[in-house]
Amino acid sequence: MPEEEPGPTEWGTEQVGVGPWQGPPPTGEHWDPELLAEGDRRNVVDAYRYWKREAVVADLDTRRHSFHVAIENFQHDHNIGTVVRTANAFAAKAVHIVGRKRWNRRGAMVTDRYQHVLHHPDVRGLVEFARAEDLALVAVDNTPGSVRLERAKLPERCVLLFGQEGPGLSEQARDAASLLVSIAQFGSTRSINAGVAAGIVMHAWVREHADLDTAW
Numbered sequence: 511m512p513e514e515e516p517g518p519t520e521w522g523t524e525q526v527g528v529g530p531w532q533g534p535p536p537t538g539e540h541w542d543p544e545l546l547a548e549g550d551r552r553n554v555v556d557a558y559r560y561w562k563r564e565a566v567v568a569d570l571d572t573r574r575h576s577f578h579v580a581i582e583n584f585q586h587d588h589n590i591g592t593v594v595r596t597a598n599a600f601a602a603k604a605v606h607i608v609g610r611k612r613w614n615r616r617g618a619m620v621t622d623r624y625q626h627v628l629h630h631p632d633v634r635g636l637v638e639f640a641r642a643e644d645l646a647l648v649a650v651d652n653t654p655g656s657v658r659l660e661r662a663k664l665p666e667r668c669v670l671l672f673g674q675e676g677p678g679l680s681e682q683a684r685d686a687a688s689l690l691v692s693i694a695q696f697g698s699t700r701s702i703n704a705g706v707a708a709g710i711v712m713h714a715w716v717r718e719h720a721d722l723d724t725a726w
Contacts, residue, residue: 526551527549527550527551527552527559528549528550528551528559528560529549530546530547530548530549531546531547531560536560539562539565540561540562540565540569541560541561541562542560542561542562542563542565545559545560545561546560552620553619553620553621554566554624555726557726563623563624566624567623567624570601570624573601573724574601574602574603575600575601575602575603575715575716575719575720576603576666576667576668576719577602577603577664577666577667577668577669577670577712577715577719578602578603578604578605578606578640578645578668578669578670579593579597579602579604579605579606579669579670579672579708579712580605580606580607580608580630580636580669580670580671580672581593581605581606581607581608581671581672581673581674581704581708582608582609582633582671582672582673582674582679582680582683583607583608583609583610583613583674584609584610584674584680585610585674585676585677588614588617588675589617589674589675589703589704589705589708590607590613590614590617590618591613591614591615591616591617591618591619591622592617592618592705592706592708592709593605593672593704593705593708594615594617594618594621594622594625594627595617595618595619595621596705596708596709596712597625597708597712598621598622598624598625599621600712600713600715600716600720602625602712603626604625604626604627604628605625605626605627605628606627606628606629606630606636606639606669607627607628607629607630608629608630608631608632608633608635608636608671608683609631609632611629611631617705632682633680633682633683633686634682636669636671636686637686640669643667644667645667645668645669646665646667646668646669646688646689647668647669647671647686647687647688647689648664648665648668648669648670648671648687648688648689648690648691649671649679649683649684649686649687649689649690649691650670650671650672650673650679650690650691650692650693650707650708650711651673651678651679651684651690651692652678652692652693652695652700652701653678653679653684653690653692655690656690656691656692657689657690657691657692658691658692658693658694659691659692659693659694659710659711659714660693660694660714662689662691663718664689664691664711664714664715664718664719665689666719668715670708670711670712670715671683671687672704672707672708672711673704674704675703675704678701691711693707693710693711
């Protein structure tokens, strides 16, 4: 599908980002001449200001963590954009869309341009990928038999698999997982928003396995 127009964090306003480069322009293939001349209004950390997009992706590839994120998309889930954006923030190796290939990119706030996003037509395709890459499949759902995330030990090399808003994970996804975890809840709501749940579990992985000294 054609690339969508930049969202509000690409940001397109003079109040965000940096203006044109002041002084002699720097040299190096990673610098973007157009951004140097016109300013960089993108939603990127300061370390990547004025860099070409492909240079940012290449550098991120040296920093990405060993966990992947997957989300089922059988009903065109609107949470996927949020999941992609959060996966980018935590430097996930890749995001996997399971089911429908088309997804609403607006919530990603353009971060999908810097994050590897892969597609599998069904759960079987994701399982085959995980096996080939020696990745444990960790399903997240508040169903009987799940282990509290707060008490679980997440594998370092894994795929964190999330279901859709409402129905949660498919039975096939739960059956394929080597570990099923749930997030402790204390209120009246039955479930947590899928995008929020993904952020909680990714951060749990980061707290357990990431080198926090490498964070921005």
